[in-house]
Amino acid sequence: MTAGLSSAVVYRDPKAALAWLEKAFGFELAMLLEDADGNLAHSQMEFGDSYIMVGQEWSDDHKSPSSIGGKNTQTVHIQIDSDLDAHCERARSAGAEIIAEPETQFYGDRTYRCRDPEGHIWTVSQTFKAVSREEAEAASGLKITGWR
């Protein structure tokens, strides 16, 4: 494989998560290993040019948010190229809790944020318009480095 980044997302019920992530976000199952008892040992789902791994709580330090009071220590971001509002409705009807409705941001992307059934927070974004660094700095009051 070539160099890159991926995230391993931990669930109490990873097999249910595979079905839910396909239904809600359109991720496609690319790899799955199950042992003789039907337990998930490893899995990968693809979206665009990226993939995530979906796994179980395999150690005391790997927990689903639903096991630790809903806390998240990282979130996975989904970048799409069309119809963000329809994406949000698809997620909502699959049972996602929408915690920030679709809204166009100062940096030119339209975004929404949701929680999946085990409490993972996902952000979803679509670029709506090109915004220059100066415009973004003026709109936000932030000093921005590395804008492209």
Added chain:
Amino acid sequence: MTSKVYVALRVKAPPERAFAAFVGEIGAWWRPNGLFQTTPRAPGVLAFEPGEGGRLTETLASGKVFEIGRITAWEPPARLVFSWRQANFPPDLQTEVEVRFEPVGEETRVSVEHRGFDRVPAGGAARHGFPDQALLMRLVEWWRMLLTSYGERAA
């Protein structure tokens, strides 16, 4: 219950072409793997005999034909199931491979599910001493490589 490994990818072709390439051109896209040797000899050329009950054979350089398995479900262009055994399996052991072809727009999502490899006995030659998870991980990596080769052929 039985263990399974699953791999899937998109092929840039309609299901009819994807199915035909999987079955009819397996001799061209197949990539043998030393860990999953079908026979003790040098790898030969694989071929399906189309239709339910048809054989999946490997023809060796000597001209000898080894039967890897038989087609148990033949549903072009949507589904194919065949049995899989290696010469170093115990006589009564069969594993099963199910291939599905689902249209997605102008492409086809092709998935392979290989079931029952955990039944390869501990200590047997086909195990190479691996515990279940290591064996299944090697198997899924091989299928990923096979599907990538197949996908390039089918496109």
